[in-house]
Amino acid sequence: MNTVLSVENLSTYFKTDKGIAKAVENVSFSLNKGEMLGLIGESGCGKTTVAQSILRLIEYPGKVVSGRVLLNGRDLIKASEKELSSMRWKEISVIPQSAMNALNPIFTIGDQIMESILLHENVSKREALQRTKTLLELVGIDGERWRSYPHEFSGGMKQRVAIAMALACNPKLVISDESTTGLDVLTQAQVIALIKSLQKKMDLSVILISHDLPMVTAICDKIAIMYAGNIVEWASTEDILKNPRHPYSQALLNASPDLSNPEKEVVSIPGSVPNLVDFPHSCRFHTRCPYAYDKCRQENPEFKEIKKGHYVACFLEEEGNHG
Amino acid sequence: MGKFIAGKLLQYLIVIFLMLTLNFLLPRLMPGNPLVFLAGEDVGFMSSAEKEAILDKYGLNDSILEQYGAYIKNIFTGDFGYSYQQKRPISELLMERLPWTMLLTGLGLVLSTVIGVMFGAISAWRRGTRTDANLLTVFMFLSAMPSFWVGMILVSIFSAQLGWLPVFGAESAWSNYTGMDRLIDIGKHLILPLATLILISVTSTFMIMRYSMLNVLGEDYIMMAKAKGVKEKVIKYKHAMRNALLPVATVFMLSLGFTLGGATVIETVFAYPGVGRLMFESVLSRDYPLIQATFLIITFSVVIANFLADLIYPLLDPKVGSRNG
Numbered sequence: 001m002n003t004v005l006s007v008e009n010l011s012t013y014f015k016t017d018k019g020i021a022k023a024v025e026n027v028s029f030s031l032n033k034g035e036m037l038g039l040i041g042e043s044g045c046g047k048t049t050v051a052q053s054i055l056r057l058i059e060y061p062g063k064v065v066s067g068r069v070l071l072n073g074r075d076l077i078k079a080s081e082k083e084l085s086s087m088r089w090k091e092i093s094v095i096p097q098s099a100m101n102a103l104n105p106i107f108t109i110g111d112q113i114m115e116s117i118l119l120h121e122n123v124s125k126r127e128a129l130q131r132t133k134t135l136l137e138l139v140g141i142d143g144e145r146w147r148s149y150p151h152e153f154s155g156g157m158k159q160r161v162a163i164a165m166a167l168a169c170n171p172k173l174v175i176s177d178e179s180t181t182g183l184d185v186l187t188q189a190q191v192i193a194l195i196k197s198l199q200k201k202m203d204l205s206v207i208l209i210s211h212d213l214p215m216v217t218a219i220c221d222k223i224a225i226m227y228a229g230n231i232v233e234w235a236s237t238e239d240i241l242k243n244p245r246h247p248y249s250q251a252l253l254n255a256s257p258d259l260s261n262p263e264k265e266v267v268s269i270p271g272s273v274p275n276l277v278d279f280p281h282s283c284r285f286h287t288r289c290p291y292a293y294d295k296c297r298q299e300n301p302e303f304k305e306i307k308k309g310h311y312v313a314c315f316l317e318e319e320g321n322h323g
Numbered sequence: 324m325g326k327f328i329a330g331k332l333l334q335y336l337i338v339i340f341l342m343l344t345l346n347f348l349l350p351r352l353m354p355g356n357p358l359v360f361l362a363g364e365d366v367g368f369m370s371s372a373e374k375e376a377i378l379d380k381y382g383l384n385d386s387i388l389e390q391y392g393a394y395i396k397n398i399f400t401g402d403f404g405y406s407y408q409q410k411r412p413i414s415e416l417l418m419e420r421l422p423w424t425m426l427l428t429g430l431g432l433v434l435s436t437v438i439g440v441m442f443g444a445i446s447a448w449r450r451g452t453r454t455d456a457n458l459l460t461v462f463m464f465l466s467a468m469p470s471f472w473v474g475m476i477l478v479s480i481f482s483a484q485l486g487w488l489p490v491f492g493a494e495s496a497w498s499n500y501t502g503m504d505r506l507i508d509i510g511k512h513l514i515l516p517l518a519t520l521i522l523i524s525v526t527s528t529f530m531i532m533r534y535s536m537l538n539v540l541g542e543d544y545i546m547m548a549k550a551k552g553v554k555e556k557v558i559k560y561k562h563a564m565r566n567a568l569l570p571v572a573t574v575f576m577l578s579l580g581f582t583l584g585g586a587t588v589i590e591t592v593f594a595y596p597g598v599g600r601l602m603f604e605s606v607l608s609r610d611y612p613l614i615q616a617t618f619l620i621i622t623f624s625v626v627i628a629n630f631l632a633d634l635i636y637p638l639l640d641p642k643v644g645s646r647n648g
Contacts, residue, residue, distance in 0.1 A: 055550050057549060057550060060451075084552070085552040085554065087552075088550060088551060088552030089550070089552050090552075093550070093551075094547075094550050096543055096546070096547055096550075097543070098543060101543035101544060102543040102544050102546075102547045103544055103547075104544040104547075104548070104562055104566070105544075105566065105640075106566055106639075106640065106641060108641075115551070115553065116551045116552075119551065119552055119553060120552065149641040149642070151641070151642050165551075
């Protein structure tokens with residue numbers, strides 16, 4: 001298997017009036033070709049910041065302060081604007097958080113899809129238009145509707161357009177950033193199924209950012225669980241479901257309902273997400289962790305591989321006294 | 324689209340009718356009497372029969388309804404009547420004044436919009452920087468100055484002190500310039516009033532553009548354009564500015580309606596022979612027909628500008644057209 005994306009010790013901070021908010025700290029994970037990784041966590045835990053850091057879209061007052069993002073061996077963080085422009089969309093694209101606002105209201109959707117094709121590939125306008133129509137058909141929209149403006153589409157269709165646009169230049173990696181938020185459950189399921197089928201068909205690597213654990217476990221090969229700016233556990237979906245190691249992962253699983261087991265009691269996690277401004281050097285989950293002890297309050301646990309492909313950041317693993 | 328235009332036209336016809344009526348009533352509700360201006364100083368020595376004769380001559384003794392009927396009939400035959408005070412046909416007066424007003428306010432509107440849009444976009448693009456702060460300060464300062472004061476300051480500097488530019492009027496009287504010389508002469512007379520007009524009106528466009536551009540720059544589609552690898556310049560001009568211009572276009576169209584009304588204060592300060600000053604004079608002298616005519620010009624041009632805006636807006640914003648058409 002060859003690695004498409006490898007994120008190493010990525011940290012992104014935001015300057016705020018109250019101090020430095022460490023929105024993403026020491027995040028590491030990687031993604032193989034044709035793999036689908038679910039990046040999951042509560043709202044505000046830094047999922048989108050990770051996506052934007054990878055895409056180099058972080059703007060003042062935010063800054064990627066350290067780390068590497070290797071896309072097919074090239075570091076996106078160090079890339080010049082020119083290199084970046086040529087890599088964008090050709091190699092990495094995004095299906096944005098809310099497609100409702102991600103399409104420019106004054107251009108037709110055809111224009112917007114064509115723009116990305118014409119920008120990156122040396123093709124005639126006609127050819128680009130032909131490809132745009134094919135792309136629209138691919139996501140289940142009549143190709144002749146390329147002349148329509150975004151407001152003439154429903155939310156679900158706009159989302160499909162956004163998917164078509166993301167695939168316009170045959171990227172190797174697609175980041176889907178909560179792209180089903182704001183859609184009704186049925187449409188959500190359709191869109192997710194569409195992403196999954198396209199991923200299979202085109203052998204894409206996909207990072208699926210979501211807070212919907214059951215959905216992610218249903219379709220992703222691997223799952224990375226984020227909490228307050230850290231990835232606390234990263235493993236195959238099977239390992240996460242059967243053998244979650246981090247207390248937060250366990251709590252998260254307990255907090256989601258299970259359709260196959262309606263008897264299961266849903267337990268919420270007590271406490272709330274800590275303020276990330278000037279966060280002390282400690283495990284970020286210690287305030288809500290039932291197993292926390294002195295060491296958790298003084299040091300930040302390392303993100304370690306405990307068995308092949310299963311990474312956890314928790315002191316309980318070292319001590320071997322897991323509860 | 325045809326149905327859309329027909330519907331709009333009907334709306335505007337109603338508006339015009341209401342405006343015509345209001346316009347007729349307004350001067351008659353004002354205190355004061357036109358007799359003094361009709362007859363001049365002599366009015367004190369006139370017998371009541373003589374006064375009646377004058378009022379009769381101008382139709383002012385007819386019932387209000389009769390006056391109203393005559394007024395409507397005259398408007399639709401293009402006859403605005405005689406100015407009581409200037410003793411000349413009003414259409415002739417208007418034809419004399421309109422070109423100057425259009426030159427001054429039309430050019431002023433276009434230039435202040437272009438300048439405001441440019442700097443507004445720059446300011447928003449560099450939000451939070453020194454450039455942004457400096458531009459904001461300058462434009463806020465400009466908007467805080469009263470127009471007559473700016474005009475007088477400019478006159479005292481460039482005309483009185485330096486002697487570079489003429490003090491008043493639209494062109495030199497009795498100069499008999501022709502061709503290029505006349506154009507240059509008109510240009511020289513235009514500079515100061517035009518500058519004043521731009522200085523005091525540019526801030527509103529600047530503020531609207533800056534705010535609108537800031538909003539647009541925060542939109543997801545701008546970030547998407549960036550993620551797509553679109554060049555910064557293209558993002559700025561194609562993706563951001565086109566969207567940010569929509570509110571500016573609305574304000575532009577609204578102001579366009581008022582251009583034919585002239586810029587009363589500035590035209591007065593510079594003794595510029597525009598419609599604004601004509602209106603000012605007509606109000607001072609209770610010159611009913613002239614007041615009505617100048618107000619009417621404004622009414623019609625506002626209505627026409629709005630109608631134009633209705634036609635043009637769908638071209639700028641696809642959302643507007645499809646819903647109605």
